[in-house]
Amino acid sequence: MKICCLGAGYVGGPTMAMIAYQCPDITVTVADINETRINAWNSDDLPVFEPGLDEVVKVARGRNLFFTTDKMKAIKEADIVFVSVGTPTKTYGAGAGKAADLKYIELCARDIAEVSEGPKIIVEKSTLPVRTAQGLKTVLEANSRPGIEFQVLSNPEFLAEGTAVEDLRNPDRVLIGGDEDSEAGREAIATLVSVYAKWIQPERIITTNLWSSELSKLVANAFLAQRISSINSISALCERTEANVDQVAFAIGKDSRIGPKFLKASVGFGGSCFQKDILNLVYLCGHFGLPEVADYWEQVIIMNDWQKSRFSQKIVSTLFNTVNGKRIAMFGFAFKKDTNDTRETAAMYVGRDLLDEQAVLAIHDPKVSTQQIFKDLKESETDAEGKPNSQIEICPDPYVAAKGAHGLAVMTEWDSFKDLDFKRIYDGMLKPAFVFDGRNILDHAKLREIGFEVYAIGKK
Ligand code: UDX
Ligand code: ADP
Numbered sequence: 001m002k003i004c005c006l007g008a009g010y011v012g013g014p015t016m017a018m019i020a021y022q023c024p025d026i027t028v029t030v031a032d033i034n035e036t037r038i039n040a041w042n043s044d045d046l047p048v049f050e051p052g053l054d055e056v057v058k059v060a061r062g063r064n065l066f067f068t069t070d071k072m073k074a075i076k077e078a079d080i081v082f083v084s085v086g087t088p089t090k091t092y093g094a095g096a097g098k099a100a101d102l103k104y105i106e107l108c109a110r111d112i113a114e115v116s117e118g119p120k121i122i123v124e125k126s127t128l129p130v131r132t133a134q135g136l137k138t139v140l141e142a143n144s145r146p147g148i149e150f151q152v153l154s155n156p157e158f159l160a161e162g163t164a165v166e167d168l169r170n171p172d173r174v175l176i177g178g179d180e181d182s183e184a185g186r187e188a189i190a191t192l193v194s195v196y197a198k199w200i201q202p203e204r205i206i207t208t209n210l211w212s213s214e215l216s217k218l219v220a221n222a223f224l225a226q227r228i229s230s231i232n233s234i235s236a237l238c239e240r241t242e243a244n245v246d247q248v249a250f251a252i253g254k255d256s257r258i259g260p261k262f263l264k265a266s267v268g269f270g271g272s273c274f275q276k277d278i279l280n281l282v283y284l285c286g287h288f289g290l291p292e293v294a295d296y297w298e299q300v301i302i303m304n305d306w307q308k309s310r311f312s313q314k315i316v317s318t319l320f321n322t323v324n325g326k327r328i329a330m331f332g333f334a335f336k337k338d339t340n341d342t343r344e345t346a347a348m349y350v351g352r353d354l355l356d357e358q359a360v361l362a363i364h365d366p367k368v369s370t371q372q373i374f375k376d377l378k379e380s381e382t383d384a385e386g387k388p389n390s391q392i393e394i395c396p397d398p399y400v401a402a403k404g405a406h407g408l409a410v411m412t413e414w415d416s417f418k419d420l421d422f423k424r425i426y427d428g429m430l431k432p433a434f435v436f437d438g439r440n441i442l443d444h445a446k447l448r449e450i451g452f453e454v455y456a457i458g459k460k
Pocket of ligand 1: 224261271272
């Protein structure tokens with residue numbers, strides 16, 4: 001069997017690497033139009049940082065895992081084509097700011113139709129609005145050679161970044177949606193099930209109709225994000241009362257009906273999925289004439305935006321209502337630990353707010369590149385005369401970032417931050433030295449003992 005995957009991003013790359021790793025008898029080719037990305041996948045410096053990914057790629061690459069820019073050849077030879085290209089939120093026209101932009105998906109469908117010489121199974125891996133499979137099928141059928149049959153399946157990916165390899169190796173479930181009403185549809189579902197069954201227990205492989213599968217992905221992300229917005233809303237109330245949000249989360253999480261996960265109050269959720277998928281859900285509800293449902297889910301985003309801006313305002317108000325010219329050390333820029341991904345990271349929004357307030361940012365992140373940080377902050381590294389940006393300094397050393405700073409803001413929960421020598425950091429900072437722990441990961445009592453003024457999310 002031959003598999004091809006269009007799109008070598010955070011989802012396509014690791015997912016295909018795991019399939020190839022687990023199924024030595026299947027040839028897996030990942031194709032992307034971005035040559036730099038493909039070159040990186042073929043090098044020792046993979047474009048995606050994920051714990052454990054290097055080892056998986058090393059075993060399979062060159063054996064039965066290949067990365068290429070020749071997408072047409074890869075499609076032509078494949079029995080199964082996964083489509084794992086980006087589906088960003090539309091920035092133009094109808095649905096701008098909410099609906100998913102499906103142009104990359106449609107282009108893939110046209111490529112597949114053009115080169116296919118025989119039947120293929122097309123698998124939607126990207127998160128898509130409900131009923132996209134229908135559109136995909138229509139484009140495929142309208143553009144392909146006569147007599148060629150395509151079966152479209154939905155197989156949304158539930159991996160979380162930072163734990164992608166573990167999530168792929170041992171997923172809670174694999175979801176496969178297809179045309180359950182036809183013989184060919186059931187056969188296609190069975191074929192994809194047989195791939196995953198090589199390493200995943202059968203009871204974890206769920207099959208549904210197409211629309212349930214497409215919608216489940218949006219709903220899973222909406223529910224997860226809703227829990228974070230719920231606890232973040234309570235964090236604000238905790239700050240006004242004498243309650244402690246971590247204690248509240250622990251207490252309610254002990255109820256087995258609620259459970260302990262995704263109740264960590266924070267500076268706000270980020271990542272490529274939560275906001276995009278909820279906006280997509282909101283758009284769909286509006287489209288199908290359900291404004292009350294749309295408003296209900298939109299509130300999850302509104303609460304998240306508020307949480308981010310509340311954090312930047314807290315920094316400004318605590319630093320005596322001005323951060324003009326003040327150095328603020330930002331620890332962490334990625335949207336969560338153990339990834340170099342910064343899409344929708346809270347650090348970007350807080351950073352931009354602080355830059356608007358004329359602060360000087362000293363940013364330290366163990367994995368995010370300097371270029372990426374400048375891009376996210378919409379700033380250039382040098383001014384017109386070639387001098388370094390005077391408002392932003394990227395610091396590979398956290399102690400250098402904190403030196404001379406008025407405040408230190410923890411933006412990402414990297415484990416390495418917990419082990420830093422905070423006495424040394426304190427000695428290097430201006431006094432009073434403020435810590436704003438946007439992730440509640442530091443030992444606040446100890447910090448206060450050293451002399452820090454500490455602000456933590458959801459704590460008085
Ligand atoms: C998410 C889903 O978890 C995954 O199933 C889906 O396939 C893609 O979207 P991801 O965005 O990679 O995965 O990371 P996730 O661990 O869900 O975290 C998302 C954001 O929420 C991060 O910014 C994280 O820091 C934040 N978060 C998470 C909290 O603020 N509190 C929590 O309790 C959990
Ligand atoms: P995700 O997080 O969903 O994996 P990414 O943005 O990381 O999203 O990856 C999507 C990838 O898809 C990008 O590397 C992009 O270059 C690639 N891509 C977009 N359109 C096509 C296409 N028509 N054929 C192949 N790859 C494509």
